[in-house]
Amino acid sequence: MATRLPSVDAVLVGFGWTGAIMAQELTDAGLNVLAIERGDWRDTPTDFSPAYAQDELRYYWRHELFQRLNHETLTIRNKASETALPMRQLGSFLLGSGVGGAGVHWNGQVWRFLPSDFKARSHNLQRYGKAAVPDDMTIQDYPVTYDDLEPHYDKFEYLCGISGKAGNLKGVIQPGGDPFEGPRQREYPNPPLDMPYAPTLFGKAAAGLGRHPFPHPAANSSRPYTNPLGVQLGPCTYCGFCEKYACGNYSKACAQTTILPVLMRKKNFTLKTNSEVIRVNLSPDGKTATGVTYLDETGQEFEQPAELVVLSAYILHNVRLLLISGIGKPYDPATGQGVVGRNYAYQITSSVNVFFDDKILNPFVGAGALGVMLNDFNGDNFDHTGLGFIGGGYVGLMQTGARPIETHSTPTGTPAWGAEWKKAIARDYLKTTSIATHGAVMSHRGNYLDLDPTYKDVLGRPLLRMTFDFTDNEHRMSDYLTDRAAEIAKAMGGREIKANYRKGSWDVVPYQTTHNTGGAIMGDDPKTSFTNKYLQSWDVPNLFVLGATAFPQNAGYNPTGTVAALAYHAAEAIKSQYLKAPHQPLVQA
């Protein structure tokens, strides 16, 4: 029997980036806010010590910061005709757990989507005609524009202290920045990170081929920074342990280094950790969320009433909680009807290694978003006529740190083990670098999320089932990006290159990217979207669902900037409109 607790103004489910952003905004508006996080409390001074944060075995190979799959995982299949099986080891994506969420172990790559990315359907139809968007490609326009989100992108970039160089200030292209980006109102708060040798070589080679290289916008602070909340970040030391690790130097923006020091001091904010929300409760008519039910770490059940319910967990958890709670119509790929689980998307990556004989690159010097990038082949920045695909991605050389256990690129023809392998590693470790491509995945009728009919989590609830594969559009696009990367790789003048194309069906085993999107997308039509443009549920107006859950399809950029901008956009609407007339839809269907 659940213990019923006193009601709160707002309850947040999950406490990573979006939970922290929403909590900060709603407490500023005077609301009494409770956040419920199923993982542990973690803070920089206590848990992320620079005396051992760079323990590769402990954090990456033994997954200390990641979700425990023996508690909950998901089942995976490539297509509906297969039987999905549980993912028993993390691979293709690395789910987070605990305060700060996956934002603790991210790289800090902060991008804005292109203005045309928000018009993915109408823009491509208009430019390339109906044939460019096949019937089973279920892409949609966002219900918001780049201009709607610009102030919110800006707010997040200044919260994090992004290090970068603007390429487009109020419509004026800036030398040294990304000329393809949408117009921004002001320069980044911090200058770019210092660039190591390999990205510098890449930039020169790319510029020689007429491309437009620029330094990656980084949530790795290039200098000491105090953000608008008064929270301080330290300068990045280029230790090379961002992705898959927590930062011990207060240099990588995460909830802990940007928001929590202020938020946790507020009297109208409460955080409950080690507590797992098991469902969102609805009124008998199904039109109001009455709160949530959660289990604390002892397994005791509590009912937490709330006026406003916000799902701010990772996208896969948000979607699963909606399905388990019976909110919204589940998506059916056979009919194309239903919205929860619809338009799941991912990203497609590839790489090209460059091996030098005469250049010491010191690849262990690194930071999560340290690199030279180009967006010449992202989104619709190039003419797709005759290419057989839409969408694109960035190409870049990022030096994230050549961690010793993980990093062993070898040239084509090298055996996978033994004396020759060791010899190649010893010869090439300091003289090898890698160009990455990072491509969009369009949504597709057969790619979706639902509840698994067979497998359950430790609490007996059905696991989420992921049905996903790359389509021809993604393979053609990724091959095209890989070819462009290989051209630059050759121009860098190394001994040899090795292009690693993404071949065949999506495979859950090798790490690719933790950029899962969709499943409860935003839109203008309740028949094809779960939320309106303020991330407010069409069916349950006092329920908001944050995160990349809202993306109608994925873009060729890392999602966090847009995830945060959408959260700020939603928070502003809640503060300025919703609270004046609670429980009412902000957009009429």
Add this chain to the structure above:
Amino acid sequence: MRHRARLLGLAVASAGLLAVAPRALDAQQMPPPPGPTPAPANADAQVALGHHLAVLGDCEGCHNRPGGQPFAGGLPLPTPFGKIFSANITQDRETGIGAWSADDFWNAMHNGVRANGSKLYPAFPYVYFTHITRGESDAIYAYLKTIPPVSYRPPANQLPFPLNIRVMVTFWNLLYFRPDKAPTTGPTPGQHIVQGLGHCGGCHTPKTFLGGDKAGHELEGGKLDNWFAPALNADVRRGLGAWSSADVAEYLKTGRNERANASASMADVVHFSTSQMEDADRAAIADYLRGHPSHAAVPAPPAPDAKVMAMGEAIYVDQCATCHAVDGKAVPAFFPPLPGAAVTQSTDPTTVIRFILSGTQTVATDARPTPLSMPSFGWKLSDAQVAAVATYVRNSWGNSAPVVSASEVGKLRGKVGKPVQKPSATI
């Protein structure tokens, strides 16, 4: 003979009893610790003054335990001979001071005597509080009257016989306590705070081997509970001689400035007291401390061994430069700089060794909300390595201080316990 031995034992014990609230904030700084208690709404002038004075006196720093109610006491104050628990000073008549009169309260503050006539242990800093005026005492009393009663009886003090007999304090008082016969609020506001309610000397004044303040050495730095609290005087290396008054005031308000971060027991003082003071109080304290002369003539220490310095530098670059930077300049007002730092150069190296062994946490304040920590290196550095790197930072970038020996490190390690790396979660 027997009598002398007993008297000596009492005096040595009292050196520990004088320890003033030596506790660090919990290692986990977020969520932040509770408090400080704000001024009551619509308070009359006397109550408002009383709250102001209670902040100056850091009452809540001691009369508050983790998880407890403000002013309900129960905080263990460690002494070499056992624990003394702070009293409940809420208005509960049974377990607090609800039955005390204003005269009773004055007698405690001024004379170190409880309402029932028994002696207070000098862990309660009446040797400093004796300098407050009767009007100030009455104001604090009026403020405490507004604190809701909390029924809570702190644990019994864990002192061995005969120290558990309060009358023994009479002898200690004869040696070290001089009640102020005519307390005034002068001669300067800063001196009145520092020597009185602020009881800064509780930590920062060296003690005689019998445990009283060393006469004529006020605020020259004191050792307490395995910490060394640096000098608060005009000494340029070991004190505040290089600080401006604005530096001192900023440190007291925000817990950090371009020269130092407040941690260990000073973190508590900033949290409950100095960050809550009025700007005028902080300025007055700063002016007094900056002008406080340094009497100790410190001879230049012999130059450290070049091999030890080389070893120390290698460890420093590997372990310390991440935050403090290769040139020691770190990130002022975030990671504290080492050149010129008083904690680094104090003749007594206890604190710098302990920082390296156990780590420490910088206090978070409204003005500087980011909680910071220096991690412990005790689990990965040997005594000789800690000694070398301590010697290196004490003698680099213009710093100068006596070398640190491995045996000093070993002794302190035994006293502060062996810090461990955060255990890895099981999968």
